[in-house]
Amino acid sequence: VPQPSLKEAIIDAGEAEFHDRGYAAAGIAGITSRASAPKGSFYNHFESKETLALEVLQRYADGQRLDILIDEARPPLDRIRDHFDFVAKRLSEDTHVRGCLLANFAAEVTDETQTLRRGVNEIHQGWVRAIVANLEAAAPTSARTFVPEDVAWALIDAYQGATVRTRASGSRAPIENFLSTTLPLVLSSIEAGSSDS
Amino acid sequence: VPQPSLKEAIIDAGEAEFHDRGYAAAGIAGITSRASAPKGSFYNHFESKETLALEVLQRYADGQRLDILIDEARPPLDRIRDHFDFVAKRLSEDTHVRGCLLANFAAEVTDETQTLRRGVNEIHQGWVRAIVANLEAAAPTSARTFVPEDVAWALIDAYQGATVRTRASGSRAPIENFLSTTLPLVLSSIEAGSSDS
Amino acid sequence: VPQPSLKEAIIDAGEAEFHDRGYAAAGIAGITSRASAPKGSFYNHFESKETLALEVLQRYADGQRLDILIDEARPPLDRIRDHFDFVAKRLSEDTHVRGCLLANFAAEVTDETQTLRRGVNEIHQGWVRAIVANLEAAAPTSARTFVPEDVAWALIDAYQGATVRTRASGSRAPIENFLSTTLPLVLSSIEAGSSDS
Amino acid sequence: VPQPSLKEAIIDAGEAEFHDRGYAAAGIAGITSRASAPKGSFYNHFESKETLALEVLQRYADGQRLDILIDEARPPLDRIRDHFDFVAKRLSEDTHVRGCLLANFAAEVTDETQTLRRGVNEIHQGWVRAIVANLEAAAPTSARTFVPEDVAWALIDAYQGATVRTRASGSRAPIENFLSTTLPLVLSSIEAGSSDS
DNA sequence: ACGTGCGGGACGCCCCGTTCAT
């Protein structure tokens, strides 16, 4: 058989369907059918639709190259730039015309699916913490006028808005606006502050 | 009965349910029940769930005080600041714990509901155009290094990311990060460029 | 106003919708809309969908020229021939591509709509009685081997089968098969029997 | 439970409900309830109400003993007589007080349900072709004045009219009128023509 | 008396996420 396991195929299909239709609109039947798996097989591998979404989300986050953010060989702010370069490149592939899966989930998922909600939050937190670490490293000695966590969130906010706009089909490639407009502005202000010492 | 008409009550309930649960997860039954209306009455007033969503969205956009953006009594960039002050204040009310309805829809709605998709896009476009007008007015004579539409989108992107994060329950009030971090940075860079003449 | 009354317009629309879609599949909304009448006006003129159907059916039957069957100026069997010639011509008009409304109702309507059921039966009975009278007149003195009512039913059966097949889109114009095959056979056998005296 | 499978039970119930109420008036809920099946199980076995109707119709046609029409041990016209004897006997059972299911569908179904419409047409065509073959065999050498296909349609028309009348509750058992009046007349005229050689 | 819009609830077909028997 070409597929080593149905589980992997279902996760692939789940990511695709969640991305294409959103969490609520995607259905177990559509996912298993896209995975060429029998519908009944779903619950051999996942407790529920929610747990599938969590696995999909985790794997998606694992592909975001958070490792770039802890690559000690480069200056802290460059790590941030390189990281967002990577995720922007990923988003501009034609397999990702629906924006960032994580941003879409953050906007759609509610407390009615508590476990999933918590999963989304945790992944967000992991991301912001990695960025915060670099921001703190970028201005270690100076009297800083910025709060690293605030800036980290500001970056992620701008990035998420851009990817939300990708799904909303704004007039220009939105992720490029983020890369050419918001990201440089924010980071250059950090550099300015950091050299104020 | 205190309600002047069931239609208004259904729109109110629709906004609430869409906000609370998202577009796909909200149901006609829940909406009409929240409006104390019989389910069958829904289609006396709306052709479909999609058209209700469009009316809800339009009314929501009408409440965003776009008029502030064209108030000639104030300097252009101040109009932008005041406008976002207003929408941020609105978001921080406890009736809006779910983030910005427009941002949520932009992230959730797909092309499977074409009419709704187009409606979301149009409202986005109207918003960006209003901001663009002010950005152009802010730097009329100088050699500008910024593209007004890009900057407008950058602001909306950052705002949307912040409101998406509102639904995602980040640790701090996210809209305040936007107001205190991203918005001043972007606008002050415009001011700096504008005085370069 | 161009319409003398909405009632007449609704009956017209009802006949068209019942013919196009069948009794159960046709809806009040579709009928009133086709009549350019507001939905609420329906019940000013008709007690129910069933009573509309009865009025439609009655008017349809009134257009079948039963008077030909009692035209004393012609021989009895000629009356039958002429009558069926007329209804066949009516059916072959392009406004009647759906077969005979009466035959369609006879096949679709059940006892769940008792009043309508009875109306269909009565119209059928009126028709067969008119034909029976002519068959009895065609062989008044001879020892008849045929039961006039049976033969009348046989004619109507064949005619109905033909019109049912019209809706079923048989390969050839079915009503012509009836006129050229079944009708002559049955009538000529009556004539033969009648001359046995 | 005595039922070997719910699918078979649903087909049985579907035939009964379609027969009792007609295609449009019969509902999925009524069918599954009659089959003692949960409503949601329906779509495990059938894509839609239309496809159930097609299966029901096919099974109904398979029970019409078309094999009698190709039984080479008997003279061609006798095959026709025997075949109609069989279907008439079937119709006179008290489980078939609603007339012939195929005839009812032929009258009720419209192009709005295209697939079903086509299925009805195909079954009709199969039937008429089987009869045509016998009519052609009945007069192999003589100069025929009849078109076999026309006569086949005339027979089926008359039969359908009779069964339509069964649902319409005519005064006498209508199928017997067909057997004692139309069928002998038509066939004997064939026999007469065949001996004209 | 008729036009008119909406209240009203039941029901249409279809599909959901999940569990169970084989």
Add this chain to the structure above:
DNA sequence: ATGAACGGGGCGTCCCGCACGT
């Protein structure tokens, strides 16, 4: 591992009644 049982719910539409307006 699979196909089917299972019940609840999705959106849309049904036929009908009512209250108000003319």
